[in-house]
Structures are given as structure tokens and as C-alpha cells.
Amino acid sequence: MRILKFAIPAVVIVFIAAVAYFFVHNTPEGVLVATGLAEPQQALFKNTEAYFAQPEADFSLYPPKATVVRGVYVSATHAGMDTYLDPLLELCRQTEINAMVIDVKTDDGTVTFKGIPAADSIGMSSPYIGDIGALMEKLSENGVYPIARVVAFKDNGANEAHPDLYIKNTDGSLWRDNSSQKSTWLNPYNKASWDYVLDIAKGAAQAGFKEIQFDYIRFDTSSRLNGADFGDTEGKSRTDIITEFTKYAAEALHEYGVFVAADVYGTIIESKIDSDIVGQNYVEMSRYLDYICPMVYPSHYADGSFGVTYPDLDPYAIIKNSMDGSNKVLADTENHAIVRPWIQGFTASWLRHYIPYGDNELRTQEKAVYDAGLTEWLVWNPSSRYSAGAYEPR
Numbered sequence: 001m002r003i004l005k006f007a008i009p010a011v012v013i014v015f016i017a018a019v020a021y022f023f024v025h026n027t028p029e030g031v032l033v034a035t036g037l038a039e040p041q042q043a044l045f046k047n048t049e050a051y052f053a054q055p056e057a058d059f060s061l062y063p064p065k066a067t068v069v070r071g072v073y074v075s076a077t078h079a080g081m082d083t084y085l086d087p088l089l090e091l092c093r094q095t096e097i098n099a100m101v102i103d104v105k106t107d108d109g110t111v112t113f114k115g116i117p118a119a120d121s122i123g124m125s126s127p128y129i130g131d132i133g134a135l136m137e138k139l140s141e142n143g144v145y146p147i148a149r150v151v152a153f154k155d156n157g158a159n160e161a162h163p164d165l166y167i168k169n170t171d172g173s174l175w176r177d178n179s180s181q182k183s184t185w186l187n188p189y190n191k192a193s194w195d196y197v198l199d200i201a202k203g204a205a206q207a208g209f210k211e212i213q214f215d216y217i218r219f220d221t222s223s224r225l226n227g228a229d230f231g232d233t234e235g236k237s238r239t240d241i242i243t244e245f246t247k248y249a250a251e252a253l254h255e256y257g258v259f260v261a262a263d264v265y266g267t268i269i270e271s272k273i274d275s276d277i278v279g280q281n282y283v284e285m286s287r288y289l290d291y292i293c294p295m296v297y298p299s300h301y302a303d304g305s306f307g308v309t310y311p312d313l314d315p316y317a318i319i320k321n322s323m324d325g326s327n328k329v330l331a332d333t334e335n336h337a338i339v340r341p342w343i344q345g346f347t348a349s350w351l352r353h354y355i356p357y358g359d360n361e362l363r364t365q366e367k368a369v370y371d372a373g374l375t376e377w378l379v380w381n382p383s384s385r386y387s388a389g390a391y392e393p394r
Contacts (some may be wrong), residue, residue, distance in 0.1 A: 005175035029166065069145060069255075069340060070391070071099030071378045076112035076128035078384040079135060081101075088384070089142045095391035099145040101213060101378060104204045105197070109157020116203030122161035137207030147211040148204035149260070150246075152186070152197050154216040159184045165193040168229040175228045177220045185220055188241050188279065189230045198252055205256040212253055213261040213293065218278040219244060238279030243288075250288040261291035265344065267301070269294060272323045283329055289337040293378060296322040296341050298365075299348030310353035316368045317362055319343065323372030339374055344376060345390075362390035 072091075078084035079102045093099055103112050111119035112128040119125040129135055139146045159166050159174055167175040167187045176182040186193040201212045219225060219238050233241070250260040262285060267274040269282050298318040301311040306321040308314045323341060330336045342362045343365040348354045355361065362379065370375050379386065 012095045060236040068375050069099045070096050073380045074100045074384050076103040080129035092144050101147040101149050104148040105150045105200050107151050110156040118199035124157040131278050132207045146209045147213050148209035150201050152214045152217040155186045170229050178222050189233050204316050205258045211259040214261045218280050239281040242279035243284045246285045247288040263293045266294045266296035266322050286336040292337040293342045294341050297344040312354045316364045319365045319368035340376040342378045342380050345379040359389040
């Protein structure tokens with residue numbers, strides 16, 4: 001396939017960009033409805049009680065799957081403080097935005113509120129969200145659909161308490177990736193690591209989230225991983241084991257009355273090379289998920305993808321071609337997940353060839369989603385900053 005010639009560069013660019021944009025704080029064009037974190041993080045919670053009782057679980061499915069979700073990523077810091085949350089709720093009241101994807105288990109393994117034993121017992125829960133019950137109530141009052149972002153296998157949190165759950169080097173030491181944090185990763189071949197992740201996801205469901213969305217539901221992209229010790233793999237490939245985890249997680253969480261989603265690389269839709277590297281099989285995962293969320297940020301595609309010289313400069317072409325590809329590969333798959341792509345709400349200023357992403361660029365991406373026959377999307381901005389002008393008013 002034509003896209004294969006760009007497969008390996010695409011993964012490399014995704015890896016570099018993923019590290020970079022977490023440190024970028026952008027100000028989109030238009031009215032800023034939420035501000036970035038300015039105070040030192042440790043000072044935010046000095047008056048916060050250590051624990052709040054969890055609300056009684058509501059296992060009813062809400063909203064019905066027919067509801068069209070158009071949402072934004074919201075960090076736990078922004079969700080947990082009224083000074084940040086209230087402007088975001090105003091955005092939802094003013095525009096078509098009706099969902100928030102909120103951190104529950106972060107990239108470093110921290111769980112963002114107290115009350116989940118698996119995290120509390122090893123000191124990995126922090127009161128970023130001081131009162132999870134109050135947050136769920138406020139979101140419900142404003143008609144906002146709450147989605148829990150649960151980072152699956154990238155995890156620095158439990159490596160001291162449960163080192164047996166992690167990928168190892170051949171000498172028995174913990175394997176670490178090439179990121180600046182030198183992160184450890186839970187071993188996808190270890191079924192006990194699955195249960196640790198699911199214990200946290202179940203806690204999110206019990207707290208009131210209506211959907212669990214797994215991020216980093218994959219292997220690291222580093223070639224160094226080829227020399228790691230995964231234990232007994234039983235001859236299963238990376239895609240085999242990630243698909244097995246997807247099925248296992250969906251079945252377990254459906255018993256809690258929540259929908260299950262997963263974030264996947266956009267390039268895996270048509271690139272077997274990328275799929276094999278990270279272990280994400282788009283079609284097979286979609287058989288078990290309620291929603292599949294390809295991250296199709298134009299800035300994350302290699303130069304030349306889909307015939308576009310510099311992808312960040314042509315967001316419509318990248319989104320439209322990616323979603324057309326999704327439609328094509330899922331065409332013969334019955335009962336597949338609803339496709340709900342992540343689109344780019346940040347400016348990729350680390351690229352040599354980039355453009356500022358403001359209202360027009362957001363609307364261009366939304367149009368590309370619609371022109372591909374899809375209706376749902378999510379917007380990623382690591383600073384949780386969003387402009388009302390990028391969305392249809394209510």
C-alpha cells in the first residue's frame with residue numbers, strides 16, 4: 001500500500017511530537033475560555049481534604065449510544081478547580097461541545113482522585129480532583145457527558161510496589177523508554193497488569209464516569225523494545241495481545257454499565273508496519289470497543305503522507321483521507337465501534353513547517369470529519385484551552 005512507505009517515519013514523528021506537545025501551551029485564536037495552570041502545582045491542594053466519599057454508583061448507560069458526542073480533553077487540574085472548570089462549562093452551554101475527556105490515570109501512573117483502593121494502597125492517588133462526586137454532579141447538571149481517560153500501559157506509578165507487572169530488561173531490571181521521563185511500561189503480556197489497569201477503570205465507573213477511554217493501549221515505539229524481556233508470550237504477537245486486552249477490558253467494564261473506547265494512532269488504519277510496531281490492529285480492536293478514537297492530528301503525519309508535502313499545513317486533506325481510510329477498512333466489519341477521531345487543537349510550533357491552529361483550522365478539521373460521513377470528534381489541547389468560535393453555537 002502506498003502509505004507503507006511513510007509508516008516508520010510516521011511512528012517516529014508521532015513519538016517526537018507526543019513528547020513535544022505536552023510542553024507546549026498554545027493560545028488559539030478567538031476568545032479564550034479557560035486559562036492554563038500558572039501556580040506551582042503543589043500549592044493548589046493545600047486546603048483540600050485528603051478524601052471525599054464516593055457517590056453511589058449509577059450503572060445505567062447514559063447517554064444512549066445514538067447521542068452524538070463532540071468533546072474536549074480536560075486535564076484533572078482544570079476539572080478539579082472551579083476557576084478552571086466554570087469557563088469550560090460555559091463553553092459547553094454556549095456551543096455544541098457536550099463531553100469532557102478527563103484524566104483519571106495519567107501518563108505517569110497517577111490516579112487523580114482518592115477512593116480507588118488499587119491506587120490508594122500504593123500511594124499513587126492524588127487529590128487533583130478533590131471531590132469526585134461534586135464534579136460528576138456538576139457535569140450532569142450541565143448536560144456534560146463524562147469520559148475517563150485511563151492511560152493503560154505507560155506507567156511509572158506502581159513499578160516499586162508491583163515491579164513484577166512491568167516490562168524488564170534481560171538482566172531483570174526495569175525496562176525504560178527513551179522519553180525524558182525514562183518511563184516504565186506495564187507488560188501487556190502479563191495478565192496481572194491488565195487487572196491493575198482495570199481496577200482503576202472500574203473505580204472510575206463507580207465514581208460516575210459513563211465511558212472509559214484507554215490511552216497508551218499499546219507498546220512503546222522504540223526499537224529498543226525488541227530486546228526487552230516480556231516473559232512467556234505464548235507465541236502471541238503484539239497485535240494479538242493488545243486485541244486480547246481490548247476484548248477482556250470491554251467485557252469486564254460493560255458489566256459496570258459504561259461504554260469502552262480506545263485511542264489509537266491514525267497511521268495504523270492502513271499501515272501494517274505501524275500496526276505491528278505498537279500492537280494496535282484497527283479492525284480487530286473495533287470489534288470489541290464501543291468507540292475507537294484514532295488520533296489524526298495533521299502535525300503527527302510524516303511529510304508526504306497522502307500526497308501532502310507538509311501535513312500540518314493541510315488539515316482538511318489529512319483528516320479526510322484518514323477517515324476515508326477508516327471507512328474503507330471497516331466496511332466489511334459488522335458491529336464495529338463508532339469512529340470518533342481526535343482532532344488537533346494545538347499549534348505544532350516544533351515543526352519546521354506549521355501553521356497556527358485557531359478557529360478556522362478547527363472548523364476545517366470538523367468539516368473533514370463530516371465530509372467523510374462521520375459525526376463525532378474530540379479535540380486535544382494539552383493546556384485544556386478552547387475557543388468558542390471553533391464550534392457551532394447552541
